[in-house]
């Protein structure tokens with residue numbers, strides 16, 4: 001039998017003592033998040049923040065404002081966010097048109113009822129899969145799902161089990177199950193877990209080159225202890 005997995009509450013306490021309390025740096029309103037998510041590419045907090053700031057200054061984010069802007073002007077406003085601004089401008093117009101026409105310009109009001117149905121609606125928007133839908137459900141105050149940061153589901157998996165699996169969906173699900181089991185089903189508790197795991201994944205437990213030697217939780221990490229579980233293969 002291996003060592004008992006590190007408990008997530010203990011892990012989060014350690015992370016919080018290092019990083020402090022974390023706050024979301026993106027709009028938590030569901031429509032705002034959809035717009036923000038398309039403000040940068042590749043979509044990172046920094047890229048999206050740049051595009052978001054520019055978009056707000058030049059055009060605005062309301063559906064009517066996005067629809068009234070010319071594609072060229074919209075792309076220009078999104079350019080500070082990185083690559084493919086023309087494509088992102090098209091996506092924003094698509095989102096704005098749907099929110100205006102299908103949801104009366106109030107997407108949040110439509111996200112009620114059975115969660116499976118709400119999730120289905122969210123996943124009809126471009127570039128929103130389960131991780132994005134979970135993030136909106138949690139931070140939008142819709143339901144306290146065990147959301148996992150899409151760019152670092154491996155963090156909790158490495159710590160508790162060892163090397164993450166090759167399949168992203170399996171790793172995401174393993175991380176989600178761990179949070180479901182150990183983090184109380186409240187908005188505050190699950191948002192705190194999301195934000196701390198995200199911060200640790202971005203700063204230290206990077207996907208390809210984790211900084212294990214400098215990691216403050218390495219003494220309780222199964223990956224650091226050498227558990228590779230026959231996981232991800234090195235690409236040829």
Ligand code: SF4
Pocket residue numbers: 155158159204205206210211212213215216217218221222223224
């Ligand atoms: S020891 Fe390495 S694998 Fe474990 S949490 Fe820290 S950075 Fe990640």
